Amino acid sequence: MKVIAVIPARYEASRFPGKLMQMLGDKTVIATTYQNVMDTALFDDVFVATDSQIIFEEIKKSGGKAVMTGAHETGSDRIAEAVQDLDCDIVVNVQGDEPFLKLEPLQQLIAVFNDDPEREISLASLKIKLTEPDDIENPNHVKVITDRNGFALYFSRSVIPYARETVVxxxxxKHIGVYAFRKKALLEFAALPVEPLETAEKIECLRYLEYGMKIKMIETDFVGVGIDVPADLEKARRLIDRNK
Incomplete structure (x- = not known):
């Protein structure tokens, strides 16, 4: 089974434009993410897929691999373009704004496909338990609910489930934006029209669910910092400082 990692990266993020080129210690956010993925030594290939010449040059300058794509609304669509002619079985999407992802969660995602003899799983992703009310209510934190077998039922920026009965x-x-796809499922996804739920929530995983694809969620206790807004960047910098 050939497994590759692709880091989708665009410069003009809606909530924090240019965030991937901000500095974390002595590297930019995108260069830090790339290096951390390379350091896992899990993949047959690793590269950044971007429509930004700035990001492309940053990765090439740091000795990494990058490819240019057209403009896309979602990371999955961007990756689909980048891998369509590549020989691979599993494609792992590591978000460019998740610079601290570690080895074990990525191993867990890849293992999902080794334990799927019927090939019913289209993709796998990560979730982590939220306990703080501010985190639960934060629309920048996408929440996920699953069935008893760990398959995603829905993703939302709203609080789900709604605790009408507080005794229970x-x-x-929280959904962590790291995915592992079967290449076939990824290419099928990119060919499908966007449906209303994805448009309303701005969550690409909903397109998979709306078309009946199965998403296996793996719980992790990994605590990183996804950089959505400037305050997240400051958290990430403090984490870098503590680990020096």
């Missing part, structure tokens, strides 16, 4: 303990999970 309710667990909340």
């Amino acid at each position: 303990k309710t667990n909340y999970f």
Whole structure:
């Protein structure tokens, strides 16, 4: 099974333009993400897919691999263009704004496909338990609910589930934007029209669910910092400083 990692990266992020070129220690966010993925030594190939000449040059300058794509609304669409002619079985999408991802969660995602003899799983992704009310209510934190077998039922920026009955303990999970796809499922995704739920929530995973694809969610205790807004960048810098 040939497994590659692709880091989709665009410069003009809606909530924090240029965030991938901000500095984390002595490297930019995107260069830090790329290096951390390379350091896992899990993949047959790793590269950045971008429509930004600035990001392309940054990765090439740091000795990494990058390819230019057209403009896309989602990372999955961008990756689909980048891998359509490549020989690979599993494509792991590591978000460019998740610079601290570690070895174990990536191993867990890849293992999903080794344990899927019927090939019913289209993609796998990560979730982490949320406990702080501010995190649960934050629309920048995409929440996910699953069935008893760990397959995603829905993703939302709203609080799900809604705890109408407060006597029962309710667990909340944040979706971490790292995916592992079967290449075939990824290319099928990119060919499908965008449906209303994805448009409303701005969550690309909903396109898979709206077309009946299965998403296996893996719970992790990995705590990183996804950089969505400037305050997240400051958290990431403090984490870098603590680990020096």
